[in-house]
Amino acid sequence: MKIICTVKYVPDVDKFQFDFEKNVVVRHNIRMILNPDDTKAVGLALAMKKSDPKVKVEVLCMGPKSVLPMAKDLIRMGVDQVTLLSDARFVGSDSYITSKILGTYLYKQKADLILTGSHSLDGDTSHVPSQVADFLSLPHMTGVTEFHLSGMEQGRVEFTSENELKRIRFSMKLPGILSLSKDAKYKLPYIRYEDVNLNVDQFIQTLTLEDLDLDIAEVGLQGSLTKVKRTFVKEYKLRNQEVIGTDEDGIERIYQFLKNNGYIGGKKYAE
Template sequence: MKIVCLIKFIPDVEDFKYDHERNVLIREKMNQILNPEDAVAVAFALNVKKYYPSTTIELVSMGPQSIIPKLEELLRLDLDQATLITDLAFVGSDTYATSRIIAHYLNKHKVDLILTGTHTLDGDTSHVPAQIAQWLGLPHLSNVNSIHMNSIDLGRLELSVDHDQEIMSFAVSTPAVLSLQKEAPYKLPYVRFEDLNKDVSERLKMLSLKDFDLKREDVGFEGSKTKVIKTFAQTLKKQTKIEVTTDEAGIQTVYDYLKDKGFLK
């Protein structure tokens, strides 16, 4: 079985940099972390390989070359290959252009299962997995909560999907695109001590625009259907905590608070 994990490295909000003229994130020199839900997808793929040792796992990511050390860290978890799609021409690609680029790569390879996260912390549109599935003509399910391991090699996966306030069961034929959620019970292992400095460079390849059957106007800002107007790191205000006692003064405080908020007339 061949599994491809689509992963994205996202900006660390503590090191947030933004190009206000072009309305894009500056990713080249920014500290980036693996998107949490993509980590869940990789963890599940490793579980599959544990039960079915003949499974091969490829990571596919689109981003700057500065994420190469991050990819190498993941390769040391006994993953088979990583492909980095990187080119300055891709800067500014929206979900439409991004999914088109990745789908062009995947369309040239025989893949049994494509895994990724449902959401990313830096965008949260959840468009890309579904768009890739559409480009490839494959079934897609998002918010996948669990996949039954005993159905993996049957060509028909049984899985559970978190649908608002209920869990629904589905069966889907492979190949398919599945987007996992962070609540799924799959956790990335740590790299073994003896593999911390292992050379995995031969398992990493890089692709640029010249490796795709795409034109310059198909990617980046020109190839995008949407435009980002503004991006910012959200800051949360610390709420003031009010403690009251169960006496007349405390009751009056609660009453005044509820009335002030409009809960009481």
């Protein structure tokens, strides 16, 4: 079985920067981390490989070359190959164009299972996995919290998906795409001490616009259909604070506040 995990390196939330002129997230010269939901996808893939050594795991990422040192660590954890789609002309691609770029590569790979995260910290549209599935004409399920290795059959897998209302076990015919939830139990393994400085360059490939045989007019800002009308910085106002005691006067003031603002109605509750 061949598994491809599509992952994204996102800006550390504590060092987040945004280019308001280009309407894009700044991804250079800032600390990047592997998107938390995507760690679940890679963690599941490596767990499947541990269960069956014949499983091959590839990680696919679109981003700057600065993420390569972190991507190499995934190989040291057990991933067989990392493919980085990196080209300055990709900058500014919206979710549709990003999906098209990823889908163009995936179309030629014939993976049995594609694993992704359900959400990303820097965008959180959740569009890309479903759009890639549409591009490849593959079934897709999001919010996956558990993968049932015992339920695997020839050409079919079983998994559990959850939302705020239900928890349901599904079966899917392969090939297909599953998007892991942040609540999934899977974790990345630790790098063995003897592999910390292992040279893994031979398992890395970096592809550009020409390698994917895409036209420059189809990617980046010029190819994106999403047009941002306006961006702004949220302003926070300092509000007055008042400390209210737990005596009769304080209780009465809180009660009147809740009543006046429509939180409660009717007569005051009996003591």
